[in-house]
Amino acid sequence: MKQRVWDLPTRLVHWLLAALIPFSWWSVKYGHTDWHIWSGIAILTLLLFRLLWGFVGGSTARWSSFVRGPRAVAEYLRGRWVGIGHTPLGALSIVALFLAIGVQVGLGLFSEDEDGIYAGPLSTLVSSDTSDQARDIHELWFYVLLCLILLHVSAILFYRLRGKRLTKVMITGRAELAPGTAPMRAAKWWLAWICLAIALGIARWIVAGAPPFGP
Amino acid sequence: MSKSLVIGVSTLVLCAAVAAGAPLTKQRALAIMHERHEGMEDIGNKNKILRRELTKVSPNLGAVRAAAATIARHSSEASHWFPAGTGPELGKTGARPEIWQRPQDFAGKLRNFQAAARALNAAARAGDLGAIRARYAALGGTCKACHDSYRSEMHH
Numbered sequence: 001m002k003q004r005v006w007d008l009p010t011r012l013v014h015w016l017l018a019a020l021i022p023f024s025w026w027s028v029k030y031g032h033t034d035w036h037i038w039s040g041i042a043i044l045t046l047l048l049f050r051l052l053w054g055f056v057g058g059s060t061a062r063w064s065s066f067v068r069g070p071r072a073v074a075e076y077l078r079g080r081w082v083g084i085g086h087t088p089l090g091a092l093s094i095v096a097l098f099l100a101i102g103v104q105v106g107l108g109l110f111s112e113d114e115d116g117i118y119a120g121p122l123s124t125l126v127s128s129d130t131s132d133q134a135r136d137i138h139e140l141w142f143y144v145l146l147c148l149i150l151l152h153v154s155a156i157l158f159y160r161l162r163g164k165r166l167t168k169v170m171i172t173g174r175a176e177l178a179p180g181t182a183p184m185r186a187a188k189w190w191l192a193w194i195c196l197a198i199a200l201g202i203a204r205w206i207v208a209g210a211p212p213f214g215p
Numbered sequence: 216m217s218k219s220l221v222i223g224v225s226t227l228v229l230c231a232a233v234a235a236g237a238p239l240t241k242q243r244a245l246a247i248m249h250e251r252h253e254g255m256e257d258i259g260n261k262n263k264i265l266r267r268e269l270t271k272v273s274p275n276l277g278a279v280r281a282a283a284a285t286i287a288r289h290s291s292e293a294s295h296w297f298p299a300g301t302g303p304e305l306g307k308t309g310a311r312p313e314i315w316q317r318p319q320d321f322a323g324k325l326r327n328f329q330a331a332a333r334a335l336n337a338a339a340r341a342g343d344l345g346a347i348r349a350r351y352a353a354l355g356g357t358c359k360a361c362h363d364s365y366r367s368e369m370h371h
Contacts, residue, residue: 031363112263112266114259115255115258115259115262115358115362115366116259116260116261116262116263116265116266117262117355117358117359117362119266123266124266124267124270124271127267128260128263128264128267131263209270
């Protein structure tokens with residue numbers, strides 16, 4: 001019998017990020033800078049949501065369940081780890097990705113384009129030079145993000161070659177578990193709506209340039 | 216080469232040159248491209264100043280006036296920034312070849328920009344913030360309208 005591994009909010013965040021990050025790249029590459037900015041704000045909202053969901057969400061979504069020390073990583077590498085959700089090693093990749101996307105969004109908020117036509121909602125809080133620098137780093141940071149994404153996808157392919165189909169589990173949220181493995185403990189569904197409301201509120205606040213994000 | 220052939224070819228070249236309007240020497244064309252680049256960059260920088268000032272509750276009107284005046288000045292200079300032969304075929308530029316393939320459309324968009332720049336300058340002199348903000352937004356629209364079709368990315 002298949003049992004729950006990932007809850008719906010966690011899967012939605014994952015797949016929306018998987019769609020919005022390529023869209024962000026494409027939209028700015030092909031001159032749709034306004035879409036690029038909105039995509040970035042959507043990603044910001046997802047990150048805020050996921051941050052909160054990591055405290056109140058299903059057991060496998062919680063930071064406390066998967067952020068582990070080096071000892072746990074070593075145990076995992078020796079094949080002595082049992083459980084569901086992010087492995088101690090995979091968790092490092094997840095945290096790195098989350099932080100890297102956060103840095104990218106943060107840089108974008110303060111950026112302005114070369115012509116001064118488009119600007120992130122927080123760009124007016126800093127000088128024009130700082131804004132231009134933020135854009136330059138934003139462009140370079142994309143490659144850092146790209147490396148982490150490639151690492152992430154390679155790891156999934158690596159597991160696939162060893163017979164583990166991780167993508168399907170991230171779609172359905174369910175997997176065949178080894179006997180005796182505890183399945184995911186689900187969170188109260190309405191907590192997701194509260195997290196979303198808070199995330200939207202903060203994102204909206206930043207976009208509006210409201211204090212302390214505005215003049 | 217016979218003398219008549221030389222004369223014939225020179226005549227042809229001269230006729231072609233006259234038909235195309237005064238041809239630019241390479242040196243002159245590059246100088247215009249340079250002036251255009253510096254001018255556009257300055258417009259961009261002044262645009263950035265304006266956005267920063269105009270999002271403040273009480274903008275520095277002196278800074279707004281100076282920036283608006285500079286953009287208006289560059290906008291009239293821009294009438295001479297795009298002669299044929301100053302496109303990407305000659306050197307590194309953010310100007311797309313479409314500028315010279317759809318000259319009427321381009322000229323129309325350039326005129327819109329010039330009118331918006333003059334209107335902003337006039338509003339800045341008058342000093343009414345509401346009008347300045349409205350003119351500034353309109354100016355941004357004319358920048359976008361032209362850049363969407365005629366500006367390519369140019370890293371330097």
